[in-house]
Amino acid sequence: MEYYDLIIVGAGPAGSTLARALHRSGKRVLLLDKQAFPRDKTCAGWVTPAVMESLGINPAEYEKGRTLQPIRRFRIGMMGQPAVENDHGHVVSYGIRRCEFDHYLLDQVNCEKQLATQVRSxxxxxxxxxxxGQWQTPLLVGAGGHFCPIARLLGDGPGKHETVVSAKEVEFRMTPAQAQACAARGDTPELWFCQDLKGYAWVFRKGRFLNIGLGREDNHRLSDHLQAFVEDMTLAGRIPSDLPKRFKGHAYLLYGHANRPLVDEGVLLIGDAAGLAYTQSGEGIRPAIESALLAAEVIQSAPDYSALALQRYGERIAARFGTRANDQEQGREIPEWLRLPIASTLMRSHWFTRKxxxxxxxxxxxxxxxxxAV
Structure with a gap:
């Protein structure tokens, strides 16, 4: 049985970032994932300049042979009413394809890897x-997303007592005819909020690729909401009519709603496995990257891997993202004060939708x- 100082389960952005951050620590690290890379990953797929800076990625270098869509504007509206478009005047985010982005990050990792390997016991x-029955370690790091098997060690299973966001989406390469029929622009993602404000849909064009999806706080009639949105966007000419038939589903926890612990004896969770997606937007890449960097700092300085020693990681997460107790007082993805009749008016405001x-x-x-260098 081979011994490692720590084993990271999940080779997505969180797991890869942690493994890379520990490269000079002298620790023997095993990075494990159930899939082979590059792999398809369901995700709208955008990263902010802050993510690129934290990862030390030069956009000019990254875009060589990969999709990197500069974003300067956003088109935002509530379903059933006109959208508001805001021009930020500079690049505020980038559209990426997760199959490319995750593989790129994994390629930067210099540690032992076991891909296409399921955790069986x-x-x-x-x-x-x-x-x-093959590998031994004093520290397990869960980085395998919402259904990460390591997260199950810290409770009675992901989603049992938590508010889970369910989403369905599709990403595909458009034909020339589809691209011509698509009014959505690459530098202007479209966000459309459900009228009950329990979720939102998006239309996101990234070069030759188009990503369309919808996520809600509950799974109630998710397919119906998605179908109605696609029909509306098709009638409005925002998207082509001949979309792929199969939309893929995924789930994640919002930071303010998750209640699973972040650490235990010899166990630590990062990224979506820890339920760190931003409460208002559901965006999870930046929290995944930052949680991995915070975890690396704690792992390198901890005297041991006891729950007490690892608790400093939880304190760093709270300092960075806020305490979950305060967020739970708001109780929902959108603050309660916005669930008033003024919501429709605010969604037509350039100042509110932008700022x-x-x-x-x-x-x-x-x-x-x-x-x-945290």
Missing amino acids: IEHRYGNWELN VITEKWFLHQEVPPLDR
Whole structure:
């Protein structure tokens, strides 16, 4: 049985970032994922300049052979009423394809990897964790998304007592005819909020690719909501009529709603496995990257991997993203004060859609990038 100082389960942005951050720590790391890379990943797919800075990615270098769609504007509306378009005057985000982005990050990792490998068993013996009867470690890091098997160690299973956002989306390469029939512009993602404000839909053009989807706080009639949205966008000429038939589903937890612990004896969760997606927008890439960087700092300085020693990670998360207790007082993805009749009016305001929805809730421009040397 091979021994590692830590094993990271999940090779997405969170897992890859942690493994890379620990490269010079002298620790022997195993990065494990159930899929082979590059792999298809259901995600609208955008990253802010803060993410690129924290990862040390030069956009000019990254876009060589990959999709990198500069975003300068947003088109935002409530379903059933006209949208508002705001021009930010500069690049405020980038559209990426997760199959490319995740593979790029994984390629930067210099540690042992076991891809296309399912976690079949987890046992705790003599102070160490044993995975699949093959690998042994004192520290397991869960980075495998909402349904990460490591997250199950810290409770009775993901989603049992938590508000889960369910989403369906499709991403495909458009034919020339489809591209001509698509009025949505690459530099202007479209966000359309459900009238009950329990979710939103999007139309996101990234070069030759188009991503369309809808996510809600509950799974009630999700397909019906999505179908109605697609029909409306097709009639409005925003998207081509001949979309792929199969939309893929995924789920995640909003930070203010998740109640799973972040650490336990010899266990630590990062990214979506920890339920760190931003409460207002559901965006999870930046929290995944930043949680991995915070975890790396704690892992390198911790005297051991006890729950007490690892609790500093939870404190760093709370300091960065706020305490969940305060967020739970708001109780929903959109603040309660916005669930009033004024919501329809606010959604037609250029100031509100730009300053609050886009710059504060989706881009978090008031929060500086997390330094890689945390």
